[in-house]
Amino acid sequence: MNAGRVDVHHHAILPAIAQLMREHGATFTLPWSLPQTWQVLADNRIDVALVSNPIPAGLFDSVEVAARFNRAANEAVAELVAAHPGRFGLLAALPMPYVDAALDEVAYAFDTLRADGVVLIAHAGDSYLGAPIYDPLLAELNRRRAVVLVHPMTLPGGPVDGVPPVLADFLLDTTRAAISLIWTGALDRYPDISFVLAHGGGFLPYAASRVAALGEAFYDVPAAQVRSALGRFHYDLALTAPSGLPSLLAAVGPDRILYGTDWSAAPEPVVAAGGRAIDRQLAALDPAARAAIERDNALRLFPRLRLTR
Template identity: 30%
Template sequence: MEAPLSLSAHTQKEMALQKSGHVPGPDGLPFTPDWSPEAHLAFMERNGISKSILSCSGPGTHLIPGDDAFGREVTREVNEFAAELKRKFPARFGFFASLPLPDIDGTLLEIDYALDHLDADGFVLMSNSHGMYLGDVRLAPVYAKLQTRKALVFVHPTTPCPAQACNHGELTPQRKRDNIPLSATYIIGMMEYFFDSTRTFVDILLSGTASANPDVTFIVPHCGNALPSVLDRALLISSPEKRDFQATPGTVRELTPPVVKEMFKTQFYFDLAGSPMPNMIHHMLRWTTSERLLYGSDVPFTSDAEAEGLARTMESELPKLFREQEIQDIYHGNAEKLFGTK
């Protein structure tokens, strides 16, 4: 489901990353992957992929804290580029528009522009935007507009932003990473992507954000991340009996497993990018069913060769869990229904 953001825009993206301190690569990666429409179409052809939904991954498009003008500029360039690809290859490419969060006013403008002028298929949000997680009360106007537009929201993880780092007057990508345990040893994507996605979706659920906006559909990346392992505990602590365990009693919505499962059934999808097989999928199936699973390649941050290897693992593991029709729905049927192409 994920692809990069640009072609000629690759140079512009690199310049923006350098300007904002995301070097040599975004989210502390040692590189910025190359990508082109031609190479991606060839990848799709080799692997029987009829259509890709493009999105800009971490660190998103609002790259410099406090510089909303630059965030809006980068966001618009990324979205215009993706829209042009969709116009040029309408049967092969769709896209999730980026938003310049935490700039609320710029985000409200971009939602309307992306839907009304660029024909975006939905939106991609980072797991946090300079420390603003997705259940934050300040996002209420954004969710109100997304609710009105019945929008589809795909969430991509990025570097966690601990409060002590994000409240600092000179927030930089390095300062964020310096506050993350083991970040000097392991790349952010190994553990922290999973943890930050889990953190933001727990926030979406326990803040009441999801239930207050039932017409907003969320796509959770990487087979639910660590949600299956965390939800039982999070829901327990959300109960009135555990009010003393809540940092700010009264702000946490009480939820039960049946309520969450119903929301997952009607409002959430889970992509299978990364390494869901052979283990993670079993935990996620405690909370959802095959009808809510979507294939995702994770290209280009996962290389073509690695993505093809993961696809072969899926081919061998899915028949152990699902019938043939369910497998076909996971690969394409569920997405076709979601995007209205079936």
Template identity: 30%
Template sequence: MIVDVHAHYFPKAYNELLVRIGGKSLPEAARPLTARPMREDDASGIPARLEQMADAGVQMQVLSPAASPPYAEKEADAVHAARLINDSYAELAAKHPGTLAAFVSLPLPHIDASLREMERGLDQLSMLGVSMTCSCFDRSTAEAEFEPLYAEMNRRRAVLNYHPIQNGICSPLINDYRFTVSVGASLEDSAIVLHLIARTIHHRYPDITYVIPHLGGIIPMQLQRLDNQAPRQHPDLPEPPSVTARRFHYDIVGHG
């Protein structure tokens, strides 16, 4: 069975809500991206999506909101957005069982609210895992404040699917040259792998299935270098970085 875990769907109501609450985490150089109209999806496009899946031999898509997660500074705004997108996905999946499914999106950076929405999404909405971006308001989602989420996902043996948030890895060397998405996204993918290794997240939460997007960015080309040089700065790693990196799963979306 071929499952496409890198699939997106953007309901109009969700797009409009994100614009109102301004919850996207973008550096100054990347903010012009928000001026572009977001892609809007509705039920009329589902037959064409299903036809494309059939043509490609894909039996299931698992939906997530990509670089437009339900994040907001105000908890109530984030919860509203998370419930809207999760309910929209659940409704769509119910109409196409076994073909369309979804990851639960979390109202970050609000941890307790995210734990509640994770429970609702996994237990009540029958979602297949959890969606998180590589960072949240320019904080890596491998940081200590997010560990209650990892602990709960580990307890549940959940799938965790990452996606870049398109902040150009917070670097003027990327954003000032307008490579925020075309190159910066792959660097975000690479960075979350490095952060997970440095923070020994997999070692401490081994029962999560971690899914890294876009072929892992530059990680495949860095494995030997990581093994040779990273232990100097990280002498307490439980195993060579290349071993940990191979414990993750990687989707094969490389074109976008």
């Protein structure tokens, strides 16, 4: 494999998925085309993109509909991966919060579609990922030593006037999911899951000192446990540089950081600007650290990618 980047936070709303969304009442779909995606990959020196399409739990009114939608969406992405081996991977979506259906989709995604991992939304309803309802799902993902991208949605209760969810709520949603995994002990019970927190971990790296100090003072969660947990997550850089990367490097160091773009949720100029900011900030690191962030950390998480280039 050459020195190109591995993008671990990449969306592809294929035509079949866009049609599914329209059929289920989605008010919009992300603009996407394969030719434009090839251009984004080339312009940003990306060799491989792990495609994840997190699906809002509130889009469906029954477990059967949720299961069919997630299955069809995953199969559409698997077709893209099969058509372009070595350029794309699949992080399969699961029908949250329906744990039995999610377990069925885990088996199908890994055993039939050969998924590289899964994407989990940070919460469904009022239940974040550390909630007991998700223990059977996390146990199975732990058994499979799965990579799990934790992706945010609008907060429980919905948006408030004057605060666009993508500017604040999404970051807090990821932060809440991470704290839930720490506070409930799920991170310790399922040590073989590799959790990747989207968008640099939300607010977590910036607030790490506060979480550690007040967790111990108010909730009897040892500060050392919080600090250890911070170093067990992985963090993607989608929409994080330049402002968030210094906090992330201070909190965890380069061995836990992964390159990501958020294409096609983020428009092409935003992806390009983020890539330039990452280049400027990584220039201060040694070559091994830069290579780790841009590709080597991802190749350790997704060893299949080494074999398909």
